[in-house]
Amino acid sequence: MTENNKLFTLSAGAVAAMAVAAWSIFLYAPQDALEGPVQRIFYLHVGSAAAAFGSFALVLAGGVAYLWKERVWGDRLGRAAALVGLVFTTNTFVLGMIWAKPIWNWDPSQTWDARLTSTAVLWVIYAGYLLVRRYATPGRPAMRLAAVVGIVGFADVPIVYFSVQWWRTLHPGPVLVAPGGPQLPAEMVVAAFVTTAAVLYLAGVLIAIRYRIEARRDEREERAVAAQLELSGSSAR
Amino acid sequence: MRFLAVTLAVARKDIRSELRGRELLPALAQFVVLALIIANFAFDLDLVDGPRLSPGILWLVLVFAGLVSFGRAFAAEKDTGSLEAMLLTPAGAAAIFSGKALSAAAMLVACEAVLLPAMAVFLGSPISPLVVATVLVATVGMAAVGCLFAALAAQTRARELLLPVLALPIWVPFVVVGGRAVQVAMSGQSLAALPLAGQPLLVLADFDILFLVVATLAARYVLDD
Numbered sequence: 001m002t003e004n005n006k007l008f009t010l011s012a013g014a015v016a017a018m019a020v021a022a023w024s025i026f027l028y029a030p031q032d033a034l035e036g037p038v039q040r041i042f043y044l045h046v047g048s049a050a051a052a053f054g055s056f057a058l059v060l061a062g063g064v065a066y067l068w069k070e071r072v073w074g075d076r077l078g079r080a081a082a083l084v085g086l087v088f089t090t091n092t093f094v095l096g097m098i099w100a101k102p103i104w105n106w107d108p109s110q111t112w113d114a115r116l117t118s119t120a121v122l123w124v125i126y127a128g129y130l131l132v133r134r135y136a137t138p139g140r141p142a143m144r145l146a147a148v149v150g151i152v153g154f155a156d157v158p159i160v161y162f163s164v165q166w167w168r169t170l171h172p173g174p175v176l177v178a179p180g181g182p183q184l185p186a187e188m189v190v191a192a193f194v195t196t197a198a199v200l201y202l203a204g205v206l207i208a209i210r211y212r213i214e215a216r217r218d219e220r221e222e223r224a225v226a227a228q229l230e231l232s233g234s235s236a237r
Numbered sequence: 238m239r240f241l242a243v244t245l246a247v248a249r250k251d252i253r254s255e256l257r258g259r260e261l262l263p264a265l266a267q268f269v270v271l272a273l274i275i276a277n278f279a280f281d282l283d284l285v286d287g288p289r290l291s292p293g294i295l296w297l298v299l300v301f302a303g304l305v306s307f308g309r310a311f312a313a314e315k316d317t318g319s320l321e322a323m324l325l326t327p328a329g330a331a332a333i334f335s336g337k338a339l340s341a342a343a344m345l346v347a348c349e350a351v352l353l354p355a356m357a358v359f360l361g362s363p364i365s366p367l368v369v370a371t372v373l374v375a376t377v378g379m380a381a382v383g384c385l386f387a388a389l390a391a392q393t394r395a396r397e398l399l400l401p402v403l404a405l406p407i408w409v410p411f412v413v414v415g416g417r418a419v420q421v422a423m424s425g426q427s428l429a430a431l432p433l434a435g436q437p438l439l440v441l442a443d444f445d446i447l448f449l450v451v452a453t454l455a456a457r458y459v460l461d462d
Contacts, residue, residue: 067458117409124406131402135393145389148455149403152385155451156407159444163410 029191047199055085063147080210125153247336291362307383334456342380
């Protein structure tokens with residue numbers, strides 16, 4: 001029970017962190033002169049994107065740990081992080097769409113820029129990752145195959161990004177990490193970093209909870225297999 | 238050297254069995270022609286639209302023909318249990334995989350030999366040497382990743398379903414760059430204006446090298462049980 005209590009404490013911390021983020025978004029950061037209140041979507045949008053990429057980096061790390069050292073925790077981490085990463089990618093997309101509706105006015109030529117395309121590819125790859133887990137033989141084969149998909153998929157995303165950027169791109173350029181310092185008022189930068197930190201923490205807590213669920217599921221399956229073995233052993237006698 | 242010998246032996250075996258049995262190529266050629274007929278009626282092509290939509294039709298047909306061709310490469314081995322037999326030999330998994338990828342790429346090239354002339358005849362697409370070169374260079378990398386995921390999907394319950402879901406997103410860079418190159422070539426423009434780093438054939442060759450290395454490294458984990 002102690003582990004569950006730890007997760008409850010962490011979750012309470014995540015709720016508090018998100019409350020601070022909400023305060024910094026709506027009360028602390030100033031109104032954008034051009035885009036108005038719609039601009040406030042930006043903070044959560046960037047935070048979600050960072051959380052999604054962080055989660056997929058964990059899938060990559062877990063896959064490498066599994067293939068290299070056959071660590072089952074690596075596989076469990078991959079399962080947990082892929083799901084959470086998909087949720088945050090979806091969130092990034094939805095927030096981006098709400099922002100783009102008034103700003104870009106749904107021009108289809110603007111929806112296929114480098115970042116949107118590579119994020120869409122990212123989403124499809126990790127949805128495929130979860131599908132592989134569903135269709136492969138459970139146990140070691142599923143872990144092995146999923147790890148390969150997680151690693152190759154992660155390598156593909158920067159390539160998609162640069163191949164579309166080589167073509168043309170319309171997504172607003174980096175405003176936080178730009179040469180010559182951030183191009184935003186200081187309050188906006190603070191709000192962006194507070195929100196990103198809060199969302200990253202939230203993603204970490206979600207992955208920890210999901211990891212716990214996956215660990216319990218593995219335990220249950222191991223028990224079932226052991227019981228089956230015992231049963232067949234006693235019937236043989 | 239041994240790696241190369243095994244690769245060539247596996248590829249030769251596949252091509253020979255295809256030449257004797259003719260299981261895949263006639264059906265693939267038929268698929269390509271049918272796809273062009275459907276494209277013709279679906280887009281209602283005329284002299285203006287035919288060349289304009291040709292690059293898109295080319296890549297759509299190529300990608301789906303590739304899925305069929307690569308899917309068969311490992312499905313047939315899996316059905317007869319001969320993949321396990323090959324893996325029992327001292328030949329390495331990576332070399333066997335390279336051989337399979339090579340023969341699957343050869344099948345797709347044969348398919349392209351039908352597709353490109355058929356497009357010129359049916360749709361009036363201007364097929365220049367640049368178009369042919371782009372398609373051939375893209376085939377190498379697409380075959381490497383396609384075969385990797387075909388080998389992976391063959392070990393699951395839903396291989397026909399899983400292969401497109403896995404391979405198509407990874408092929409996006411090839412379609413982005415190759416699609417652009419074919420658009421430029423078919424509109425009669427020259428690529429000389431682009432900087433060296435932006436030359437689509439060089440970029441595609443970079444993708445080829447990258448994906449060949451990645452797929453050969455990953456093949457060991459996909460094939461070994």
